[in-house]
Amino acid sequence: METVSKGQLLWQPSEKEIEKAGVTKFLQWIRNEKKLEINDVHHLWKWSVDELELFWGYVWEYCQIISYTPYSHVLQSRKMPGARWFEGSSLNYAEHVFRNDKGDETALIFQSEIVDIKEISWKELREKTASLADYLKETGVKKGDRIVCYMPNIPETIIAFLACASIGAVWSCCSPDFGMESVVERFKQIEPTVLIAVDGYVYNGKTSDRVEQVAHLQKALPTLKRTVLFKSIDSDHKRLNQQQTIDWQEVMKRKSELVFEPVPFNHPLWILFSSGTTGLPKPIVQSQGGIVVEHLKVLVIEEGVTDEDVFFWFTTTGWMMWNLLVGGLLTGGKIVLYDGSPMYPKPDVLWELAEKTKVSFFGTSAAFIQASLKLGMKPSEKYAFPHLKAICSTGSPLSIDGFKWVYNEVKQDVWLASVSGGTDVCTAFIGGSPVLPVRAGEIQTKALGVNAQAFNDDGKPVLNEVGELVILNPMPSMPIYFWNDAGDKRYKESYFSTFPGIWRHGDWIQFDEKGRSIIFGRSDSTINKQGVRLGTSEIYRAVENIEIVSDSLVVDLESLGKDSYMALFVVLKREQLLDDVLISHIKNVIREQVSPRFVPNEIIAVQQVPRTLTGKKMEVPIKRILLGHQPEKVINVGSMANPEILNTYIEFANKRKALNH
Incomplete structure (x- = not known):
């Protein structure tokens, strides 16, 4: 392969691609409806951070947010932490998913190491969500109660989350490959009333029984009242607390209409946890409204996902990318779930899946791209990807070699978006734009509405030199608080102790004059x-x-x-x-x-x-x-x-x- 150098042009969008892009449509809407002359995506970013309140108000209007009550103001104060968004409004995340209900058309596509490609219709998704929501309400689950999930990336996990969101309960999930004490450390902090769990899973050809772990959770979480068990392997369930446990299939027999409980914009949607590599994992609470507007902004406006797209991200339920993958349903498009090893039973299993399911947005990690490169994989020699528009990479910085491999071995005419954000905001601070060129080793642009900068040790912004990644204005999906964090002590220590009032993320980054960036790793390493x-x-x-x-x-x-x-x-x-x-x-x-x-x-x-x-x-x-x-x-x-x-x-x-x- 020819040598590729940093900053080398690898892809340029065509006029047709620029015209069809979500951000172009948003720009046209602003020009036509709001009579604002914004020239291009760079101008749009500058306007979006200068006129922050106006920008998010337009996102609300453009994405047609359903609110039961009007908001009094978009944002009363830009103070961080403590910014309060769209006060007065009331909405429901699940309603924004099911407003896209297409009846017998496919909503989810699923494959695992033991299940061949399976499709779930919108009708089935709605009915099963309604069944579980009805059961949860009957067992006494109220708005604000916590429901925890110990499940892999399977359709039942999506159903469980949507049922939880529909009734205003608070969701939290751990992947069943997490160490048991790590799961207990997370769940115990938030005092859940219901556990939804799997009895086992298969990874890399190996079956792992999880009944003992579920029994351990039942004993370790004193606030639990019910456990809904999804059986996916042949295991002995006698060890479980039988009085507390009900079979998933039993719950699915219930017939009910799906009802959406309106909740305030700042009502908790879910609790995500920091990676937990040091100390007790941080229980990061994000709001129903904040996630709805943020994920619609990212998916519909910035990435341009439509109801005709097939959206895939390789992730487990323990990574925030699972939450964004579910967000694909907000667009009305299909989402693809894969449960298992990305290299089993063969190293190109995900590329085969992408071809078969006509994936248009293929999301993965930089580590997966590097592993594919190391194995000498050449997906384009075996598979055709006529539907593939975008490949998105996150998790760690994508190397120049990774950029080169995508264009040489996967598809030449594809938008490669390297993005970076975090669990802390469940979105990206910096990422891609389908209307801008892709250059080797560089992240294309700053996210709309996100005033990301590099600060030197003196707390001054710098260009073309490495500095601390900081965010100068609030974002709707920033944590509303950490669970059980008196006076926001841990919250403030985590992000605001270095530069008071300014979010310090903990990455070393370098920006140029056009907002392009390179991440060099964690600042504390x-x-x-x-x-x-x-x-x-x-x-x-x-x-x-x-x-x-x-x-x-x-x-x-x-x-x-x-x-x-x-x-x-x-x-x-x-x-x-x-x-x-x-x-x-x-x-x-x-x-x-x-x-x-x-x-x-x-x-x-x-x-x-x-x-x-x-x-x-x-x-x-x-x-x-x-x-x-x-x-x-x-x-x-x-x-x-x-x-x-x-x-x-x-x-x-x-x-x-x-x-x-």
């Missing part, structure tokens, strides 16, 4: 050599491009009064030994491709890189262990995908400590 800072992603790109290296983790340890020490952990292929020749080669690659300044002090071979359940490298917790912190205080083992590897790093930390004394 950033490497700093004599005042020159570098995000870890640049080192990963160089090191993981070495054929024999399959994964890596870099940690820079800075201690007051001591020399900086940088360790690079590498996972090698084919039982390769890390000898002096390979160490020298890795250092030379970093020296030549990154900078001599960032050559590590030591390179260590390991079996695996520690990752969270959502696939993120655990840079900061490992950094803290190596700095001498107690492992149990900085790592929540239940949130790890591979907790068995942790001892390797603890032993290494102990050896370093002994050598330094």
Whole structure:
């Protein structure tokens, strides 16, 4: 493959594509209906943050939000935290989904490792949502009560969420691959009354029975009154509290009409949790109204998803991308769910699914794209993607090689949107635009209504240099609060302690004059050599491009009064030994491709890189262990995908400590 350099033009939208884009239609509506002359998407972004209240009022009107009562004002004050949006209005998330009801037409498409492609109609989705909502109300669930879910990415989970939202209850979900104590830590904080759970799941060809875990949850959550159990494997259910448990199929026999309970705009919709790699997971509460307007803005206006599209994102229920995937139903389009390993029973299973189901928006993680690249996959040689308009990547920065692989091996004429946001807002701060060119290694633009900037250490905005990602104005989907957080103490500490009144997100980012950006990794894992800072992603790109290296983790340890020490952990292929020749080669690659300044002090071979359940490298917790912190205080083992590897790093930390004394 030819060499691709940073910033190289890879794709340019055609005039027809620009004309059909959601953002173009929104711009035309503003010009025609509001008589405002906004020239292009750059001008639109500037206007959307300068005239924040007007912008969100127009989003409300353009997306035809259904409210039972009028709002008194869009936003009374831009103060953060504490901004209150659309006060006086009352609405329901589920109603905004089912206003798109198309009867016998398909709403959901589902595939798993054990279930071939299956379609669920709008009619079936509505009926089953109504059945569960009716059962929940009969058991005494009221507005504001918490319902927790321990389910994989299957249609029943969507049904459970929509039933919960329809009655104004508060939803929270953990994927069944989460460690049990990690699930208890999350759910216990929010005192749920109902648990909706699965008895097991299949991943990578292996069946995992979860009945014991469900029984444990029944005992560990004293506020639980009912458990609705969905049976997906052949398991022994006798261990469960039989008086408390009802079978999903039994609930589905109920016949009822779906009713939508109006709730205030700021009524809680769901509670998402931080990754939980350090301390007790943060219970992040987002509102019904905030999510409705934010997700309609992202999907309808920015991405241009219509009721004719097929929207897919590879995700588990433990990642915020599942919540955005459900949001695809707000557009009236079909959404595609996949449950299982993205590489099983064959590494191109998702690309085959995309072809069969005519996916138009294919969402995934940067890690999946990198894994496909590493395996030498060439989907375009086997599959045709005439319907595919966009490939969206998130979770971590997408490398230049990842950009190049998409255009060389998947589809040349496709909009590749690298996006970045977070669980904290359940949306993106920066992302793609189908009316702008795609350049290698760069994120195209800032999200509409989001005043994202890079700040230096003095709290001043900077261009063309790396700084802290900050958000200068409130967003409707920002947390309304953390659950049980007296005086918003944890909330303020999490985002507003560095720059009072300004949201600090914890990423290192660089913007140019056109709003394009590059993310360099988490700011608290950033490497700093004599005042020159570098995000870890640049080192990963160089090191993981070495054929024999399959994964890596870099940690820079800075201690007051001591020399900086940088360790690079590498996972090698084919039982390769890390000898002096390979160490020298890795250092030379970093020296030549990154900078001599960032050559590590030591390179260590390991079996695996520690990752969270959502696939993120655990840079900061490992950094803290190596700095001498107690492992149990900085790592929540239940949130790890591979907790068995942790001892390797603890032993290494102990050896370093002994050598330094």
